[in-house]
Amino acid sequence: MEKSWLTVSLHLLTILSSIQFPRSHASSDYSRQPPRSLIFTPHHRSDSDPQQVHISLVGRDRMKVSWITDDKSARSIVEYGKIPGKYEASATGEHTSYNYFFYSSGKIHNVEIGPLEAGTVYYYRCGGSGQEFYFKTPPSSFPIEFAVVGDLGQTEWTASTLRHVNKTNYDVLLLPGDLSYADSDQSLWDCFGRLVEPYASHRPWMVTEGNHEIEIFPIIYPHGFKAFNSRWPMPFQESGSTSNLYYSFEVAGCHVIMLGSYAEFDEKSSQYKWLTGDLGKVDRRRTPWLIVLIHAPWYNTNLAHKGEGESMRKAMEKLLYEARVDVVFAGHVHAYERFVSHLFNLLSLIWFLQLVYIIFSFNFFFFK
Numbered sequence: 165m166e167k168s169w170l171t172v173s174l175h176l177l178t179i180l181s182s183i184q185f186p187r188s189h190a191s192s193d194y195s196r197q198p199p200r201s202l203i204f205t206p207h208h209r210s211d212s213d214p215q216q217v218h219i220s221l222v223g224r225d226r227m228k229v230s231w232i233t234d235d236k237s238a239r240s241i242v243e244y245g246k247i248p249g250k251y252e253a254s255a256t257g258e259h260t261s262y263n264y265f266f267y268s269s270g271k272i273h274n275v276e277i278g279p280l281e282a283g284t285v286y287y288y289r290c291g292g293s294g295q296e297f298y299f300k301t302p303p304s305s306f307p308i309e310f311a312v313v314g315d316l317g318q319t320e321w322t323a324s325t326l327r328h329v330n331k332t333n334y335d336v337l338l339l340p341g342d343l344s345y346a347d348s349d350q351s352l353w354d355c356f357g358r359l360v361e362p363y364a365s366h367r368p369w370m371v372t373e374g375n376h377e378i379e380i381f382p383i384i385y386p387h388g389f390k391a392f393n394s395r396w397p398m399p400f401q402e403s404g405s406t407s408n409l410y411y412s413f414e415v416a417g418c419h420v421i422m423l424g425s426y427a428e429f430d431e432k433s434s435q436y437k438w439l440t441g442d443l444g445k446v447d448r449r450r451t452p453w454l455i456v457l458i459h460a461p462w463y464n465t466n467l468a469h470k471g472e473g474e475s476m477r478k479a480m481e482k483l484l485y486e487a488r489v490d491v492v493f494a495g496h497v498h499a500y501e502r503f504v505s506h507l508f509n510l511l512s513l514i515w516f517l518q519l520v521y522i523i524f525s526f527n528f529f530f531f532k
């Protein structure tokens with residue numbers, strides 16, 4: 165496979181959330197847009213109807229369909245096929261639910277379907293009744309288009325960003341953390357699921373955690389990530405990871421590593437050991453592009469979140485550098501910056517584009 169900037173296009177977006185943020189040192193001709201109001205996406209469907217439908221990649225040719233019903237007797241079944249209304253296949257999966265203080269989640273269904281053909285539209289229905297959805301599977305080879313969106317939230321900015329992303333006809337959305345900004349208010353996770361459903365049910369969304377997913381409460385919920393792990397289960401087992409907080413997957417000619425800024429990362433940690441093993445398995449002939457996503461950036465000139473990614477950078481940057489990672493995307497700081505690793509040297513010039521770090525802004529930006 166030919167590796168060039170022509171073969172992978174990336175749409176980078178993020179939005180300003182409603183969360184207050186210190187003003188950064190943007191150049192004087194740039195004025196930061198003010199926050200916009202929260203959108204509370206209501207629940208209009210019946211208790212047994214699927215809601216918050218979203219899909220994610222599992223292995224090379226399968227898709228996980230996830231949704232929630234208030235009705236605890238609703239079935240975890242997905243029927244699908246290539247013609248609307250005609251479902252030639254079906255699969256049954258599993259379900260879960262969780263409690264967080266006085267909140268009880270609905271029934272969270274997860275069903276893996278496949279094998280699926282690449283670059284193909286499939287129509288599907290969840291739970292044996294109700295609305296039909298459709299998605300397109302990613303291509304099996306280049307070109308592939310990713311949309312990268314960090315710090316999504318659920319404000320009027322989110323809605324405008326998602327409309328914008330949707331115009332690009334991307335193949336896979338990558339989200340390096342901060343999804344709903346529920347921050348322990350669990351009903352906001354449901355609102356977020358409903359807000360993103362029209363998009364996340366059409367294309368696979370691959371996510372990793374940000375600080376707003378932590379939701380630790382001392383003694384009662386000491387490990388956190390209850391909602392995130394229950395609602396956004398990613399295919400971590402497929403890449404040999406033991407945690408939903410970090411994993412990797414391959415699509416077309418890309419090996420994509422989703423690191424966990426809020427899981428342990430020092431040399432003795434399971435994440436470090438897993439990353440070492442995962443990088444060792446990369447075959448650049450099969451996946452010439454090696455892409456990494458993290459939430460908290462390892463380089464950042466803004467005052468906001470200054471230095472927060474530094475200990476992780478110290479622990480892990482060398483691994484990425486030695487594996488010749490092409491590009492690292494981060495979120496967290498709501499500003500756009502590009503960096504070259506401080507490990508960049510004359511030798512790197514010969515390799516060209518060694519390790520570029522990108523934090524994104526709410527500006528729309530893409531290269532083809």
Ligand SMILES: *[C@@H]1O[C@H](CO)[C@@H](O)[C@H](O)[C@H]1NC(C)=O
Pocket residue numbers: 327330331333362363
């Ligand atoms: C996304 O774009 C497609 C056309 O490419 C359109 O059919 C669909 O309605 C859009 N989705 C939303 C939620 O606007």
